[in-house]
Amino acid sequence: MLRVARHLAGWGIALLLAACAGAPGRTAAAGSGTTPPDGDADVQSVIKGVQMVRDGQVMAALDGPLDSVIARYEAAYAHTDAIVYSARGAEDALIYASLPGTANPQRPKKVLVLGPAWAMAYWARGFAYNELARYDDAIAQLRKALERAPMDSQYHLEIGFAYQGKHQWDESLAHYKEAQTDAPFTAANVPDTTCKALRGQGFALTEMHRYDEARAAYHACLKLIPGEPRSLAELQYIEQQAASKATEKASGPGAPGP
Template identity: 50%
Template sequence: MHRFVIFAALVAASMLAGCAPHAAVKPASTITLNVDAAGKPGADADMKKVLGALEMIQAGRIQLAIDGPLNEVIDKYEALYKGRAGMVFCARGVGDALIYATLGSKTVNGKADVPVEVIGSAWALAYWARGYAYSEMARYADARAELEKALALSPMDSQYKNELAFTYQRSGDWNRMLALYQEAEGTAEISGTTPEATTELKCVALRGQGYALVELHRLDEATKAYQGCLKLVPGEPKSLGELGYIQDLRAKAH
């Protein structure tokens, strides 16, 4: 595991901007991530539990996944950080970690320069997985509660926003669904750990926008959204199918 102290990066940035500090300042933010030499995230014991839980969910052992590994990981971190001062975020890699580490410099509850700790993604991913599990059980209100917890820890994570948007699709709240998918598209560059992952996150977000826009009878915008996915992934079958559906709607209207 590699430990990073974000303050060093902030000092370097200020010097490049021509405003180097006059005196050393105590670091307010730390990043602790499990990454390899290339900066790609590794799988620690907690992450392996979450990934194992996802396999259980996909195999239909949903409640067992919730009651077992997911609750175990979540309970561990909730106990560890209960009552701790400052802010904590979960990051997938160095890129989003650096962004989260700077959030403590913003005013929070009337106080500025709040200490920030950025850790790996297992805790937030466990909330997401529990939300995904509840969605599979059609318990969408419970799913939303879990996904909001995941986003509180990783506010720029497109995967969590995409999943939360899906719960609003199931309840027919098209405007909220659309807004979340738009946010997810906007943060894909930050939360995607590889170019392929970024493309997938964007395409999911664009397809979701297209779906909501069709329901809102904004067919031109929906067409543009699906075409945006096809620009990223030529021949993407779901987008092609939805564009065909839009053509049928237009034909029926005439």
């Protein structure tokens, strides 16, 4: 049975726009020779890049709109002494603004909270690399996204998928759990995102042979979205695996012959 847990393919442009509606969009003067970031225009550029990836133009998206957006922000904030966050909406922006700037209270750093474009562009590059199965490259970009937006459920889902591709189940599980925790603050559709996070957890737990925990994750998803087909299919897969292992154990050394 081929099991693919690509939970994010359905996260389309409409949801991306909904998630960014009303997000803060501060800009800052760029360094010499660069075009200053423009929050609204940069979000549109990232959306264009995501659509290009979905249309199969992955390298063109990476080399075009996504790299352009990231280059502008990296140039603009290359020499800032502030900690810069990139918020999806008003709720996570307030949380980021309240975070301590440094572990040293005697020398606190300023905290800047921008709109979503910068972190979203890193996410989009991670998404593109995941589509190419270049998981190490995806993880590198998604870590940058999470540095700017540490509570973003979508970015935790995407990096959880990248670790899944590398069969690094502990790391995958940790990010899917974080996605579940952060969904109420950053998800456009909380039940859908939470269910995706639970399915990712279930997938990792199944691969770790922690079947009872995996079943619980899938059943939790089904409570949110009754009849959700991937959870039902995975529960069936778990029962097949459990039955197969029980048969192997029964036919092992010392088992009665035919």
